[in-house]
């Protein structure tokens with residue numbers, strides 16, 4: 252399960268080599284949780300520094316996504332140092348990483364491979 256869908260592509264600003272990231276390449280974590288008038292705004296963040304496969308220059312990626320209100324896309328922000336963004340992920344907030352809240356009793360029943368919601372929507 253992953254917060255993101257599709258492909259995130261960047262280009263090295265030094266040599267122009269393209270690099271693709273799929274949802275399994277990235278690891279978004281809950282970075283912020285703020286109470287707002289319509290509910291909770293949750294910020295997810297992924298940071299990574301890679302080396303260009305071609306010229307070995309460092310490329311720094313800082314990717315933030317905000318969910319607000321719950322289940323809805325609010326905004327995203329991508330900062331790339333040494334590279335250029337070509338395409339961005341799509342988002343699936345029902346697959347987002349769990350927020351650490353006080354409902355620890357329910358987490359015992361988490362099934363990783365079985366997602367009931369997937370069946371209902373088909």
Ligand SMILES: [Zn+2]
Pocket residue numbers: 263264265266267268303304305306307308
């Ligand atoms: Zn390069």
